[in-house]
Amino acid sequence: MTGSLTLVLLMAVLFGAGISIMLERSLTRVLIGFLLVGNAVNILIYLMSGTPGLAPILNDGVDPEAISDPLPQAFVLTAIVINLGITAFMLALIYRSWWLAQLGEKGDLVDDEADDLEDAEETADLIRMSAADDAAIQQIIDASDEEPENAMSPSDDDDSEVRP
Numbered sequence: 001m002t003g004s005l006t007l008v009l010l011m012a013v014l015f016g017a018g019i020s021i022m023l024e025r026s027l028t029r030v031l032i033g034f035l036l037v038g039n040a041v042n043i044l045i046y047l048m049s050g051t052p053g054l055a056p057i058l059n060d061g062v063d064p065e066a067i068s069d070p071l072p073q074a075f076v077l078t079a080i081v082i083n084l085g086i087t088a089f090m091l092a093l094i095y096r097s098w099w100l101a102q103l104g105e106k107g108d109l110v111d112d113e114a115d116d117l118e119d120a121e122e123t124a125d126l127i128r129m130s131a132a133d134d135a136a137i138q139q140i141i142d143a144s145d146e147e148p149e150n151a152m153s154p155s156d157d158d159d160s161e162v163r164p
Helices: 005-022 027-047 070-143 154-158
Strands: none
């Protein structure tokens, strides 16, 4: 495992600068620090991958000892994808915090007031409709001359004996 001293120094500088920038309170600086640390991790994986060799494709006539290890390459690609995903997430957080800062004291409540008013009006309409439905059903019941099936007639109360 031979590593270039230049790459080791570059990795150390990227780690140090990235971590020191990440300690700031600004989300933009945290993002920049995260990008620097991500690149430093990629260089670290590259340095730890061993001696360079042939492409990691095993063909006829190729000595398996002469090819490079494909696992560090897969790790670097995975680290790049993870770095990209976290960068997109951090950019979304930065945009959201900028948007909330532009709104001022109202903050996130601007859209909520309109939604609350809409919900209150809808609930009031439902209550009115429910009360109108109950009144209509009661009028139909009052207008009906039928007796409920399970209601007992007055003559049934006097019969205490069971008929066969």
